[in-house]
Amino acid sequence: MSDQPAASDSAASTNLQTALNAEVAFGLRPTVTGLGFLYLLFSIAHALVLPSPIKLPMVIVALSSVIFFGFWWWRLQSWRPAPELTHPLATLFIVVGGFNSVLHIWLSGEIHQSTNIAFILIGTGCLLLSWNWFIVASGAILLAWIAAIISLPTSPLTMHFIFMVVSATIAAATIQGIRLRTVKGLIKLRLQESTYKQELQEALIQIKMSEERFRALAEATSEGVVLQDEGVVMDANERFGEMFGYHRDEILGHSLREFVEPQSLQRAMQKYKDGAPYEVTALRKDGSTFIALVLGTNLPYSNRVVRVAAVRDITEQRHFENLLLTAKDDAEAANRAKSTFLSTVSHELRTPLNAIVGYSEMIYEDLIDRSMPELAMDMTRIRSASDRLLSLIDGVLTITDLDAEVVRLEYETIDLALAIGSISDQLQAKAQDNKNTVQLLGSQNWGSIISDDHKLRMIIYHLLDNAIKFTHAGLISISVQRLQHAAGGWLEIAIRDTGIGIAHEQFERIFEPFVQADSSATRQYEGTGLGLAVSMRLARALGGTIELDSRLGIGSTFTLHMPEHPTKPNVPSPQMSHANV
Secondary structure (H helix, E strand, O other), rough: OOOHHHHHHHHHHHHHHHHHHHHHHHHHHHHHHHHHHHHHHHHHHHHHHHHHHHHHHHHHHHHHHHHHHHHHHHHHHHHOOOHHHHHHHHHHHHHHHHHHHHHHHHHOOOOHHHHHHHHHHHHHHHHHHOHHHHHHHHHHHHHHHHHHHOOOOOOOOHHHHHHHHHHHHHHHHHHHHHHHHHHHHHHHHHHHHHHHHHHHHOOOOOHHHHHHHHHHHHHHHHOOEEEEOEEEEEOOOHHHHHHHOOHHHHHHOOOOHHHHHHHHHHHHHHHHOOOOOOEEEEEEEOEEEEEEEEEEEEEEEEEEEEEEEEEEEOOHHHHHHHHHHHHHHHHHHHHHHHHHHHHHHHHHHHHHHHHHHHHHHHHHHHHOOOOHHHHHHHHOOOOOOOOHHHHHHHHHHHHHHHHOOOOOOOOEEEEEHHHHHHHHHHHHHHHHOOEEEEOOOOOOOOOOOEEEHHHHHHHHHHHHHHHHHHOOOOEEEEEEEEEEEOOEEEEEEEEEEHHHOOHHHHHHHHHHHOOOHHHHHHOOOOOOHHHHHHHHHEEEEHHEEEEEEEOOOOOEEEEEEEEOOOOOOOOOOOOOEEEOO
């Protein structure tokens, strides 16, 4: 804050110096004009009056001065010097005149020629408006004059002319001081006047622009805008009149109560007093009604406070909102019916399937005992197909329960190494069928986690089964990492494979029920497309999520993020480095 006054003073000083330079610049052309004519007269006088020894040099010097000042007279007609050049130019003109007079004294040897020096010094005070340049100009002339008179023989008039030159110098300094003070005062007044005029003009422009913006905004908006004083309409835009079926002029001077249903106004009165948006039933000229949303605020206006309000017709919006609510209720009812149907059908299918599985196992053992391997192999196929169908039914039931939010979570302490190891052993045969190698990375000293054991195992099982299914003659690795965040401890279980990979645009789809990466994969690889959908829903139910990182043709990494302790469902992991689906 302390730098602001200094900056303001610096700016004011700069403006003042610029104005002083402009005053000097205004006098440059008259000065060179006068000096040019003066030295033209001097050249004529020198040719007529001066004795022969000094006539020629003085005439040459005078004519040179005429040419010099004539050049600057011509140059200043089309060229305006920069403000910082005005005082140097004025000083140059003065010094040229002074050295002419000094040269005259030196050539003629006449001390009385010092009168010209006195005139030039006084002219210096009249032309310049800078003490620095005044000292430079007068100092240069005085030094040259002193050098000239020192070379002259002593004369009774020497002291007289010394006194005269000193007096002229004092007079010039006095004139300089008076002029500088007067001109500075005038310039300051002029600058203040200009500033006041500019500020006043800018204020008037801003007021006019503000009024125009308000009027343009009020007319351009799709909402009705009304200005009221104690409930009486002072002004309104055309849109406000159109909303109520009136011309704008018909509304002016009327009470707003005439345009609102009384009962709705009473209901909205408290919100009106609080300055909050409120809804009213508005009355049109033809007797019809519409729902209006009103938002108002107080504004100072001509020594009093008035109220400006924006009015929006939300009848159609309310209609669509009601339709959406109805559609939402219908969709939820249909979803509940679908879930109920799927659950019922799945349970009904499960009972005969259990019988098929049981009897196929019994027949298989009987066929083995009777040494009928071919028929036993057929029973194995029946058993395998039944298991897949049971898995599908279990997946559908799980999805249905999760969507209906009826899944019960039973938390307990789970040994991670034991759980993951048993799942890996369970899927070893399937991995070998695909010529895959499953590795558990690290020391496997992974500790424990508090979660639902059955559901956590189901998640890991589906993720590992998915990796084995879409990898052939490859490597599948399982790693576990613990992370600490402000939200608490988190666990990352990463399952990496070197399989077919997944295109980025398929990342979200593969977590939907009954979906694989693409139709060609569905044809080539068996599966219902429920495993990943079940895994994601279970992970979210347990407060975690699943992260996918994959490159087509290179492989995929599914990372299960789980809190170490029970937390609210659907809470995302605090660290996501890849696509979080």
